[in-house]
Amino acid sequence: MIGKPSPTAPFVRKHMLPAEVPPARASGAPKWLRENLFSSWANTALTLFGLFILYLLVSHFAPWFLHGVWQADSLAQCRQIIAERWGEGASGACWAVIRARWTQFLFGFYPSQLYWRPVLAFVLMFVAIAPVLFTQLPRKMLWFTLAYPLVAIWLLWGGSIWPVAMIAVGFALGALAYRLLALRSSLLASLAAIAVPLLFWSFLTGPIDSVLTSVVPLAIQPVPSREFGGFLLAIVLGLGGIAMSLPLGIVLALGRQSDMFLIKTFSVMFIEFIRGVPLIALLFVASLLLNYFLPPGTNFDIILRVMILVTLFSAAYIAEVIRGGLAALPRGQYEAADALGLDYWKAQRLIILPQALKISIPGIVSTFIGMFKDTTLVTFVGLFEPLKSIPDTIRADFAWKGVYWEPFVFVGAIFFLFNFGMSRYSMYLERKLKRDYR
């Protein structure tokens, strides 16, 4: 029948008409608005309310941001400039304080002629963590990652290179001992890998160090821990804590799952104790209590003390996050590993942990982000973290007394950059590791 009009039909359409443009209300922005913001009375009310809040916020804060002054020598001068430009009573941000003191926010009281050292360590940090984060990069770069902690310590704290080199030699000797003995007995090899470096450090390092120092005195200016501050301190504590707490957390999580009574008990006690105590309490222990236990005059570096406790703290949380990942693995995975005849460590390394860690990524990264932000709590033990201590010190200079919000905005923005970066990386990692089993 098609194409052959019936004689009785008055009109038969021969061509399809082109589609009409949808009415204005059902396309483009109006459609989106109707569907998303004004789909019902309740939604409309909420939208208007939201707009009102937004207006309040913007109208309140926008002038403050827009009237910001970057060039001034003191808060009084800032106020004067704002009053001149925008009339009496106008409010405005005095960003000049950031301009004048940004080095303190970044480095604390690190000697200014040595700023290149933390900067170099910071740049090298990216080189060191890149091969860990992105598997596309050449695996040879991992050697630098291994060496990086020592390089960074030498760059940041300075002093003679030989003690740092001795530490590296100790690790190398341990690795060598493991290699040599691994074929005979893995237990013996592990023991040797621990004992050899310890013996080397306790008995041989001192004499070798003094000989080398007298022959080739290769040293850079030392910087004491007290002069560390700002984001330098936050990143040192955060990165050190992250790097050390992940392995420790994995060990604790496995320990908690272990069948061995002692190991299990110790792990459970450690995790529950640390999780049950506030971080500030631990920081006070690090800063104050240890002073009473240690012989008077012992100089147990304050950054090291704090870093150890921050590490222990976050390791306990990581352990529980990873235990969640271990628990989420189907029983069959463990049984499959057994059926393949893998021993405990091989099963963990090849089958269990890769899956458990993948499941735990969001939790682990959350813990890291939380820990990085918690480094600001060291303000309570008199270290110059960037959020409170540094601004307080800056306010102690009369020129900037009364500056309040600007440092918070600045420091908050930098923290956001770091933490947002970490969060995006974890999402990338999840996407990359995604295996759709279903």
Next chain:
Amino acid sequence: MKKTVFFGALAAAGLTAGIASAATLDDVKARGVLNCGVNTGLVGFAAPDANGNWSGFDVALCKAVAAAVFGDPSKVKYVPTTGQTRFTALASGEVDVLVRNTTWTFSRDTDLKMDFAGVNYYDGQGFMVHKDSGITSAKELDGASVCIQTGTTTELNLADYFKANGMSYQPIAIDSNAEGEQQYIAGACDAYTTDASGLAATRAAFADPDNHIILPEIISKEPLGPAVRHGDSQWLDIVKWTLYALIAAEEYGVTSANVEELAKGTENPEVNRLLGVEGGLGAMTGLPNDWAVHAIKAGGNYGEIFAATIGESTPIGLARGLNAQWTQGGLLYAMPFR
């Protein structure tokens, strides 16, 4: 393993400390630097500049002690301490002397095992209110909300004062001066209370200082002074007499400008003894005889230090008041150098 890493690096950095003993002076001399506990930042009293160089009224005393011991006021390591960490820092030997606007009280002197070497600033707690509130006396603060820093003697003084006067108040707890100022400006509290020196500095930094008044009542005694550990009288003597030397120098007109000249000998035997020209006083404390010359040269006498850091010519603009010489109606009274 990491521990060892750090220990190594630190040993390399030459940070190994000597073994502390009763003789603080020997430790300080062996170390080559005086560890001075200061505030993490208090306007006029202790503040680092953009390069980390400390200055202020308390810092000047640290410099004077270092100058007395080493002849060099720059040989000081400033250890910033918070309200919580200051006493343990002293007790544990982390600092040799604590010059951190610390109020001399009975329990701190006895129970906390500190020895106060004297008073370098007589402070007292006051109130600041908005001018348009119409309040002119602390007695009119009944029922007011008061911003108060927690965990300080000011908090206890406030409670005592209102109780003694049969008044009520609503405390608004704050954590730091900066926060207190914000709360006060925002109108969260009717009155802001802290040490009078702090109030003066705070008011001076306001955008509208004329709209705020500091009430005339001073409700507490806050004698702020340097402190050392119990049990080392020699070191206590050194800190105490360095402070007296600065005060006495003002009394006898010895300034940083003329101290070199006067140290060659003067008509006044007291000045001669102070400056080590005669009497050999320095040796009695284990210091060189010209210790006071160096201490005075470091930042000037007490009056010069006061004028340069917190005095009326500075933005903080504190009057001498109680901190004037006893000859001028104040409380400063240096014991005789004999």
